[in-house]
Amino acid sequence: MKHSYKFGLAMMLLTMMSNANAQDVALKTNLLGWATTSLNAGIEIGTAEKQTAQLFATLNPWEFSGGKRVRIWNVEPEYRWWTCLRFGGSFFGVHALAGEYNVKNVDLPFGILPKTKEGRHYEGWYIGAGVTYGYQWLLSRHWNLEASLGIGYAYSPYKLYGRCDRCLKKDHRNYVGPTKVALSLAYMF
Template identity: 45%
Template sequence: MVTSVVYRRHLTRILLLGTMVVFMVRLSAQEIAVKTNGLYWLTTTLNAGVEFATSNKVTIELNAAYNPWTFKDDKKMRFWLVQPELKYWLCEKFEGHFVGLHLHSAQFFGGFKDKRYDGYLAGGGISYGYNWILSPHWNLEAAIGLGYARLWFKESDRIYCEKCYENKTKNYVGPTQAAISLVYMF
């Protein structure tokens, strides 16, 4: 319970900081984009992102994803995720190669085999990507990221039992981002 409160406070701070940055950014044509990650859609995960230019070579992106579904035999991995990212474009914003720094935070519940997991994750990483201009308003973007995530969760048998769980933590290092996104430029 305490972990949940602390986690929500951190998430609130991140979202407030992101909102303040958005309002400080000068918005005009070709300064803002909305996007969705096709790889998330393949896993039935609803997702959307918005990206703001802060200069000709720097953008700030905020992505969110949500998966509320339960599948056959009560198999599920419900989660919500936020992933802000600062991108540096090697050519020009929203065009060509970029490198980025991202953070990620999520809450998850579910499992597909004999265990259930109920917990949180937080971390960050670096990314590389490329953005192809398809038309004046449409782009296609591919990105990959590597980084770290700290997970803290309750692990229990798949059959629900209020008292039958074990508190666990895990440190993860590896891929933290994969995207093939359709981007709409304003």
């Protein structure tokens, strides 16, 4: 009984996919994410003539040379309204985001976290929401290219650790700015 909600979610997804016609489902990956060595994938499903729902996930488990580390996991559901027909042209969306991070010796863009001295690192989690604008180009019958930008808010409590993994500070961040940037390749079926 403990895992019945997972079974129900899986059955709902399978039912939606079994009723899907051509151009109703897209599997996607964010090429910009791969440029930062982040593993990522998403699925987008048509829900109405001009509407889709997307679920995207990102994971970066690596540690880099020089003691640099940007370990993250992120999930991002999004609902989209297309100006013409779904999976082509302009769209507007609303998205949510949630995840965890462990960042060391890397200054993140847009002032996401305060800069630190070498050897210190941040650990924390975040939750937020935003709005999106994007455009999708039809490359062929099964392939699309999509560009999108999201702006929003995220709340993030974090801990700052020193060289000996001693917690130096507990605080939080109220972030307002870009919450998603994507150049995605999509396979339509």
